[in-house]
Amino acid sequence: MIKGIIFDLDGTLLDSMGMWFDIDRRFLKECGVADPPESISWKVKQMTIETAAEYLVREFGLSMTPEQVIRRIGELVREEYLHNIPLKKGAAELLRFLDEKGIPYGVATATYKELAEAALKRCGVYDRLRFLLTDREYPNGKGFPDIFLGAAELLGAEPAEVLVAEDSIHCVETANNAGFVTAAVYDEASAAEWDKMKAAASYSFTELGEMRALFEDMDNE
16 A cells, blocks of 8 residues: 655656756857757766866857856756746646545655755645655765655655655666665656666556556555
């Protein structure tokens, strides 16, 4: 029996991953680079923030310091979280269903807490969360189970009674190894991992609304 849910944010509850993989091209166009390569975000996401900024300055001959690059990209990202990024398809309906069923849930994310909170408040779901946990509380990130175990404690449940919903294979694997029930949630940005995610997770859903069936089936057991 599932007694609570831990949702990832980006790519699971929020339809934000496309923004993350477009933000560097938007920034470069703003700087006068007419046709930034499609692969640029994939490339810089493998670097630290500082190294990525230095690379962009050097590769595209930007008349900015790396510090200015970091600051401006941060401003663009903040604008998206504050004003534009929506919930993923089916998320609002699923959360209403969980509220009706009395199933508690919260969010565990690597996104900056202020941005996550702002987006969730704008989308009208923040006050319904049992918790919002980030790297601020758990700096080891989701490569370690600490954040999931802390969330389970806040839900008042054991890992085996908690569903972790994620759109990333390494997060699913971390939760699996810690004894959680896991749900792979499809996102276009992680499509290349989808088959591995489906094989690794306890359940898989191509959109969030499908998760309702899991709890409806439990009612019938």
